[in-house]
Amino acid sequence: MNGDLRGGGEAVAVLAALFDPGSFTPLSDPAAGGPDGVLTGHGTVAGRGVCAIAQAPGAVPAPAAVDAEVRARALAARTGRPLVTVHDATGAGTARGFGELVRGAVALSGVVPQVAVVTGAADAGRALLLPLADVVVATAGARSALADPAAAAVVTGRERDAAGLGGAELHASATGRAAHVAADGAAAGAFVRELLGHLPSSNLATPPRLPVEPVADEQPDEDLEDLLPADPAAPYDVRDVLARLADDEDAPLELHARYAAGAVTGFTRLDGRSLGVVATDPAVAGGALDAAAAAKAARFVRFCDAFGVPVLTLVDTAGFLPAGEDDPGSPTAAAAQLLYAYAEASVPLLTVVTGRAHGVAPFVLGSRHVGADVVLAWPRARLSPRDAVAEVADEVADEVAGGRPGPGTGEWARLVARREELAPPAAAVVVGDVDAVVEPGRTRAHLARWLEALERKAVTPPARRHGNLPL
Amino acid sequence: MSGAAARGARAGRVEVDAVEVDAVEVDAVEVDAVEVVAPGPLTTVQDLGRPGAFRWGVGVAGAADRRSLTLANRLVGNPPDHAALEVLLGGLVLRARTDLVLAVTGAATPVDVDGAPAGWCSVLVLPAGSTLRLGTATTGLRAYVAVRGGVAVPPVLGSRSRDTLAGLGPEPLAAGDVLPVGPAPAQLPRLRTAPVAAPTAGAVDLRVRLGPRADRFTDPGALFTGAWTVTAQCDRVGARLTRPAGQPPLERSTTAELPPEGVVLGALQVPPSGEPVLFGPDHPVTGGYPVVGVVRDADADLAAQVRPGQSLRFHPVVGA
Numbered sequence: 001m002n003g004d005l006r007g008g009g010e011a012v013a014v015l016a017a018l019f020d021p022g023s024f025t026p027l028s029d030p031a032a033g034g035p036d037g038v039l040t041g042h043g044t045v046a047g048r049g050v051c052a053i054a055q056a057p058g059a060v061p062a063p064a065a066v067d068a069e070v071r072a073r074a075l076a077a078r079t080g081r082p083l084v085t086v087h088d089a090t091g092a093g094t095a096r097g098f099g100e101l102v103r104g105a106v107a108l109s110g111v112v113p114q115v116a117v118v119t120g121a122a123d124a125g126r127a128l129l130l131p132l133a134d135v136v137v138a139t140a141g142a143r144s145a146l147a148d149p150a151a152a153a154v155v156t157g158r159e160r161d162a163a164g165l166g167g168a169e170l171h172a173s174a175t176g177r178a179a180h181v182a183a184d185g186a187a188a189g190a191f192v193r194e195l196l197g198h199l200p201s202s203n204l205a206t207p208p209r210l211p212v213e214p215v216a217d218e219q220p221d222e223d224l225e226d227l228l229p230a231d232p233a234a235p236y237d238v239r240d241v242l243a244r245l246a247d248d249e250d251a252p253l254e255l256h257a258r259y260a261a262g263a264v265t266g267f268t269r270l271d272g273r274s275l276g277v278v279a280t281d282p283a284v285a286g287g288a289l290d291a292a293a294a295a296k297a298a299r300f301v302r303f304c305d306a307f308g309v310p311v312l313t314l315v316d317t318a319g320f321l322p323a324g325e326d327d328p329g330s331p332t333a334a335a336a337q338l339l340y341a342y343a344e345a346s347v348p349l350l351t352v353v354t355g356r357a358h359g360v361a362p363f364v365l366g367s368r369h370v371g372a373d374v375v376l377a378w379p380r381a382r383l384s385p386r387d388a389v390a391e392v393a394d395e396v397a398d399e400v401a402g403g404r405p406g407p408g409t410g411e412w413a414r415l416v417a418r419r420e421e422l423a424p425p426a427a428a429v430v431v432g433d434v435d436a437v438v439e440p441g442r443t444r445a446h447l448a449r450w451l452e453a454l455e456r457k458a459v460t461p462p463a464r465r466h467g468n469l470p471l
Numbered sequence: 472m473s474g475a476a477a478r479g480a481r482a483g484r485v486e487v488d489a490v491e492v493d494a495v496e497v498d499a500v501e502v503d504a505v506e507v508v509a510p511g512p513l514t515t516v517q518d519l520g521r522p523g524a525f526r527w528g529v530g531v532a533g534a535a536d537r538r539s540l541t542l543a544n545r546l547v548g549n550p551p552d553h554a555a556l557e558v559l560l561g562g563l564v565l566r567a568r569t570d571l572v573l574a575v576t577g578a579a580t581p582v583d584v585d586g587a588p589a590g591w592c593s594v595l596v597l598p599a600g601s602t603l604r605l606g607t608a609t610t611g612l613r614a615y616v617a618v619r620g621g622v623a624v625p626p627v628l629g630s631r632s633r634d635t636l637a638g639l640g641p642e643p644l645a646a647g648d649v650l651p652v653g654p655a656p657a658q659l660p661r662l663r664t665a666p667v668a669a670p671t672a673g674a675v676d677l678r679v680r681l682g683p684r685a686d687r688f689t690d691p692g693a694l695f696t697g698a699w700t701v702t703a704q705c706d707r708v709g710a711r712l713t714r715p716a717g718q719p720p721l722e723r724s725t726t727a728e729l730p731p732e733g734v735v736l737g738a739l740q741v742p743p744s745g746e747p748v749l750f751g752p753d754h755p756v757t758g759g760y761p762v763v764g765v766v767r768d769a770d771a772d773l774a775a776q777v778r779p780g781q782s783l784r785f786h787p788v789v790g791a
Contacts (some may be wrong), residue, residue: 110788137766157789233590233664234582262666286592289665318664387663389594406657409503409619410570447760 010119010139010185011054012039013087017189019043019050019083020147024068028068030056035064036085040072042081045196048208051076054086055120066097073104076466080202082113084192085133086185087144088120096127104130105169117188118142118178120419123162127413133253135195138168138178176259176296194253197272198267198309207274207309212227212247213272215448220441228440232356232382232420237285238264238314241354242277245312245444246270252277254299260292265300267309271448276304280365282355286318289446294334297365301341310348310451313366316355318387336470338364343371344467348454350447353377353425353434358387368433372449376443377425377434387420477714503620503652506567508602510563510644515707516622517556519613520752521630525733528756532634535613535707535752535775543617546574546594546665548658553621554631556644558614561605563644565616566713566768571652572619574661578611578776579669593664609758611670611776612705612762619660623653635707637752638772670773674782677770679739681787684761693719694739694747698782702746712783713746721745721763731757733748737766738772749774749783 015024023043028034039054054074076083091096108114116133120458122442130136130144133315145166153159171178184189224244229236252266264279278297280287323330351366368375400406407415428434438446445455486673520533535555536541541551561580572695575582582589585601597603597725608614611613622639624631685691696720704711721741734740739747766774767788
């Protein structure tokens, strides 16, 4: 049946790269008498069932095509299979059809993973369907914009075509709505294939676990420590650290890599298990959290929680972006969303404090008090209300205000160094912010043991319609 | 003439040797100082310049990216207008003669102290005898190194800025120079790290007000179409811009010469070739080619971090 997946443009190329060869079975196929403009069907991805909907390039879907889409969604819901939708059409069809598609997507949210792939245009009403998916992947030439280019030009005074209003590049960086941009349909299909490998078929299943050598048999990774600079403020690429913590030293499958880069989100594997990762990146603005980084992390934590994927949080941050409440990027509202996401999560939450954790920011990054099951810290971790420089400035401010001369440069440096020594992670163990101080090289073994222990973690949610996430 | 002034008269040139340095230290009691081991491609002393002297034909000069200069100063507790070092693309190596506190901002530059990686946009402690080394900037064009107390070379016409066009102010740094550091301000550093974004490697958007000579062009709005690329002809005086064939040229409607008139930072002056020059801090005080538009002052700092080969997009400022 995969003969149907040869040729036929980018949308079909996505399905050809996604499905196991020969596994795709059409539900509605224009070539076999189905309505024009949409190809739907199901097949297997690494042996597990997945449903798919692919639109033909440029077609405005007719009501019959919308019916075919609705039917494919219903099959995904009934059989508990992830749904991949490939978008390549302008216009929402009839108003009735659009509403049906929205209701279908919302009904599936948190039930089966939904991945949207944009290979062409998803403009006007279709632009609203994309954010309803869990993950949006775009090809380089894709676009999605709600506004009519002519109307936008009149209002803004800037002539921009649809790609200028919402091209893949723009969605990868400025809006962050595209989690990944692939070169073409085949690359996008391969990315989705890898992504689905980290997710369960539905909320009732567990993510696939790969057979691996026992982590406990490994030698400690003595080289991991060499990646970490002695200066707590010096930048390093947290992806290098994440790779060392992963099975086979694989880099994480990153989502939204080019948006809000101060926070890294993605999937990795440890002891064969799928693991969602949230990590501040000290190489980007000191790993500080601004609104975009906090919102990105919040949505990712909830995504993992919806599908039973444990969350590993790595903390080394300069804190919140210091900003007025009305400044662009002010993190308050988004940080509350992130707090909510961690506090609400029922999946295993594991946190490793790898460096700076001052002030309130660490509370919204997998703090034990907000629900993490275990918080480990590396010896280089520094947990104190404020960084040493700020503490010394406070401490000395009174003296200077009282007319006494402030410390000279050498004395000031000694005061700062002494403050650093007063905030070792052992002190955080005593007060209960941290469960244990572990050597970086032993972290994999600790995490593997905790993942094992938390395998059957269950939290009974209170009876309510739903919580009121601070959107 | 005091030792410090004598050194200023030589403007920190190479010929500082041990004997002269001793003489300085006898004169000025325990002056903090930093030695230039290697200056990189071009390092100059810059503060916020010498405004208000146009009438005498003296330009403003000063840091090309004023926001990064003032951030570096705030990090080390200095007043915002203290003189610091503007480092083109990195490569600067400094050795502390005395205990110093520094900060590196601006272009995203790997920083190390005695070989150990250190923070960018962070407060750095440089004990006497230790070495600060800037690698090659990964994004952005100009890094700023502020030292607590400020670089205390003698001011010229009220500023310590080097004007590379006029040859005014302290000479660009050379290996072996010893720079005096001023007295530490009362304000202590208040924060270890300023979490700011590194300059982008992508296209930079600049807001431009058309005029004063937009009427000398057949279509001044062509400036706003597509993108421009910064050429290798790019320094503190200005950056020549070009664009790929096929995009609308910036054509002058008249070749009649203008009498020379005053120009400002951010002016886009268009010679007959149609390739505009975006004026930087050391721009000439007057110019004869028509200025099609002026980049908003707030965006001039962004322009200062754009590298040759990088793209610029101009957007019109309407009204006010």
